[in-house]
Amino acid sequence: MHGWPVPEYPGPPMHPLDVVAEKSARIRALRQSGLLARTAREEFGHLTDHVRDVLDVPVAIVTLVDEERQVFAGHSGLPAPWADLGETPMTHSFCQYVVDQHAPLVVPDARLDPALKDNQAIGDIGVVAYLGVPLALPDGEIVGALAAIDNDARTWSDADMRRLRSIGRTVEKEMDVRISESRWRTLFESLQEGFIQGRVVRDDAGRIVDWRYEEVNAAWYELVGVPKGSAIGRTIREVFPGIEDEWVNEFANVVETGETVRFTRQVGVLDRWYDGVAQSIGADRFTVIFLEVTNRIAHERRQAALLQLGDTLRDARTVPDISRAAAQCVASGLVVDRVGFGSVDELSETIEVPPDWCASGIVSVAGHHDFRSFGSYIENLKRGETVEVTDVETDPRTAASPGAFEAIQTRSLLNLPIMEHGRLVLIVFAHARTPRVWSTDELQFLRQVGDRAHAAIARIRSEETQAVLNGELSHRLKNSFAMVQAVATQTLKTVTERGAVEALNQRLRALSHAHDVLMQQNWSAARLRDVVNAVLHVFEVGDRFVLMGRDTDIGPRATLSLSLLLHELATNALKYGALSVPEGHVEIEWNIQRQEGEDIFHLAWRELGGPAPSQPTGRGFGSRIIRMGLIGTGGVKLSYEPEGFQATMSASLSQMQQA
Numbered sequence: 001m002h003g004w005p006v007p008e009y010p011g012p013p014m015h016p017l018d019v020v021a022e023k024s025a026r027i028r029a030l031r032q033s034g035l036l037a038r039t040a041r042e043e044f045g046h047l048t049d050h051v052r053d054v055l056d057v058p059v060a061i062v063t064l065v066d067e068e069r070q071v072f073a074g075h076s077g078l079p080a081p082w083a084d085l086g087e088t089p090m091t092h093s094f095c096q097y098v099v100d101q102h103a104p105l106v107v108p109d110a111r112l113d114p115a116l117k118d119n120q121a122i123g124d125i126g127v128v129a130y131l132g133v134p135l136a137l138p139d140g141e142i143v144g145a146l147a148a149i150d151n152d153a154r155t156w157s158d159a160d161m162r163r164l165r166s167i168g169r170t171v172e173k174e175m176d177v178r179i180s181e182s183r184w185r186t187l188f189e190s191l192q193e194g195f196i197q198g199r200v201v202r203d204d205a206g207r208i209v210d211w212r213y214e215e216v217n218a219a220w221y222e223l224v225g226v227p228k229g230s231a232i233g234r235t236i237r238e239v240f241p242g243i244e245d246e247w248v249n250e251f252a253n254v255v256e257t258g259e260t261v262r263f264t265r266q267v268g269v270l271d272r273w274y275d276g277v278a279q280s281i282g283a284d285r286f287t288v289i290f291l292e293v294t295n296r297i298a299h300e301r302r303q304a305a306l307l308q309l310g311d312t313l314r315d316a317r318t319v320p321d322i323s324r325a326a327a328q329c330v331a332s333g334l335v336v337d338r339v340g341f342g343s344v345d346e347l348s349e350t351i352e353v354p355p356d357w358c359a360s361g362i363v364s365v366a367g368h369h370d371f372r373s374f375g376s377y378i379e380n381l382k383r384g385e386t387v388e389v390t391d392v393e394t395d396p397r398t399a400a401s402p403g404a405f406e407a408i409q410t411r412s413l414l415n416l417p418i419m420e421h422g423r424l425v426l427i428v429f430a431h432a433r434t435p436r437v438w439s440t441d442e443l444q445f446l447r448q449v450g451d452r453a454h455a456a457i458a459r460i461r462s463e464e465t466q467a468v469l470n471g472e473l474s475h476r477l478k479n480s481f482a483m484v485q486a487v488a489t490q491t492l493k494t495v496t497e498r499g500a501v502e503a504l505n506q507r508l509r510a511l512s513h514a515h516d517v518l519m520q521q522n523w524s525a526a527r528l529r530d531v532v533n534a535v536l537h538v539f540e541v542g543d544r545f546v547l548m549g550r551d552t553d554i555g556p557r558a559t560l561s562l563s564l565l566l567h568e569l570a571t572n573a574l575k576y577g578a579l580s581v582p583e584g585h586v587e588i589e590w591n592i593q594r595q596e597g598e599d600i601f602h603l604a605w606r607e608l609g610g611p612a613p614s615q616p617t618g619r620g621f622g623s624r625i626i627r628m629g630l631i632g633t634g635g636v637k638l639s640y641e642p643e644g645f646q647a648t649m650s651a652s653l654s655q656m657q658q659a
């Protein structure tokens with residue numbers, strides 16, 4: 001068998017521009033395959049050895065034809081210096097013709113071939129007889145050749161071609177595997193997530209006591225801050241001395257049970273948090289893919305601290321309470337070495353610090369301190385400015401006082417001023433023992449704490465002012481009610497029916513009590529149970545009123561109506577009903593029910609243990625008040641059963657709660 005390469009699937013001649021385009025596409029495909037980056041004899045050396053044995057030739061090569069060179073992906077018997085160089089220029093290439101023609105090349109004696117006799121491979125490498133077959137990528141692109149080379153002239157047989165083709169197909173399969181591995185390796189190394197393949201370490205009893213890094217990607221080194229190449233072959237306890245046992249135990253459990261585990265956990269020695277998934281891959285091995293989530297955890301911690309601060313501030317009643325809550329919030333939201341607050345005397349520029357929170361080994365700063373002993377930043381605080389110091393030794397405001405800060409183990413600090421009426425009254429502080437650049441998120445968090453603290457102070461001051469105003473208004477209303485009662489008493493002193501006069505006075509007192517309850521809530525609403533207790537308390541019958549129902553808010557209008565209503569019912573019960581005898585009592589029960597898409601408030605008055613009631617023949621003013629119901633619109637049912645008088649009333653809850 002002999003001759004120049006003949007295409008297996010001949011077609012019309014290609015246009016020169018098409019030839020250039022095809023070559024460019026081939027070179028691009030070759031370079032993207034990753035095969036050029038992994039060229040060495042051992043890649044395909046076992047197959048070139050096989051070619052030498054099967055075809056009885058001194059040299060066999062696997063080549064990849066690049067733009068200006070051919071690269072040996074595998075070779076056997078290649079003489080020096082080419083074996084060490086691993087490539088030749090195109091002046092020494094026979095394989096380029098296999099690639100260009102997409103066909104085998106059969107050369108019995110290159111010295112006699114007009115197209116090859118001047119090829120420098122003849123003299124430099126000893127290529128006389130050549131048999132080569134094309135090698136294609138998985139997508140069909142021809143990028144190289146598998147070749148058998150003899151130093152003497154040789155007639156190649158059809159059997160030689162069949163054998164070389166067969167080995168060539170094996171080479172292509174190996175190329176496919178190498179490409180797949182290369183692509184996965186590229187993906188593996190380009191992952192932003194960290195990746196670990198580990199194998200557990202067992203003691204003599206078979207217990208898992210550690211695990212060893214077998215494989216990690218580039219992102220792993222970035223995410224854990226360990227020098228590249230320092231982990232493979234070492235155990236986690238060697239790489240991170242003092243690491244928490246959970247990092248061994250949880251992955252041990254994955255290997256033992258085969259169950260996939262998702263985790264979010266801190267590596268304390270790194271002060272970093274990680275979120276990931278670990279799964280078993282058999283044979284005491286496991287894989288982990290993870291991300292660092294330190295910033296996310298810190299953000300969540302700060303948000304939780306702010307939520308807790310909001311809850312605490314709602315109940316705070318003094319400025320020190322607010323400062324204490326703010327300091328606790330900062331301690332929860334920032335990872336620092338000391339947090340506290342203190343009361344400031346702006347005139348003397350001193351601070352009194354109650355017991356503070358300190359990390360292990362950090363001294364407390366509780367006590368009396370002079371601001372000027374620590375620098376000049378008191379001026380910033382007096383202007384209401386948050387003080388942020390990265391390093392007390394370099395900040396111009398603190399650099400003159402290194403000894404004072406050294407004594408309290410502080411190199412970095414944050415101070416949050418709490419102002420009242422434009423004056424500095426307290427500060428919340430956070431200290432770190434090492435220089436520290438405070439992040440934007442940390443400073444924003446501190447500002448949010450400050451905003452909430454200032455809002456809480458403004459609220460309690462407003463409440464104090466409102467309480468004074470309410471007290472004054474309540475005092476004046478009481479005086480007005482007293483004057484109305486006095487006028488009524490004087491006006492009606494000649495009236496012979498004294499019961500009517502007393503009823504009027506009692507109704508005025510009921511209204512006065514209702515006003516007292518409303519004043520406690522700034523006239524915006526009142527708690528139902530407070531209203532009921534205020535009205536019934538004046539009857540002085542102890543526990544003979546039994547209240548049942550969930551407390552709720554009612555508006556001013558309902559408060560006044562309900563007060564008069566309960567007063568009339570209680571007066572009647574005391575005169576004629578259950579409260580007129582020692583063994584009688586009254587049940588007052590209320591609830592809210594959903595009816596036809598609306599919440600309806602129901603109230604029941606039940607008299608028990610008293611004399612049998614009788615329906616009154618006349619209807620006086622008191623009866624009209626009762627029949628007007630909860631908000632003056634009726635909705636009342638009265639029952640005069642032998643066991644006792646009963647009244648049930650209902651009204652729209654939304655109307656009950658209107659101002």
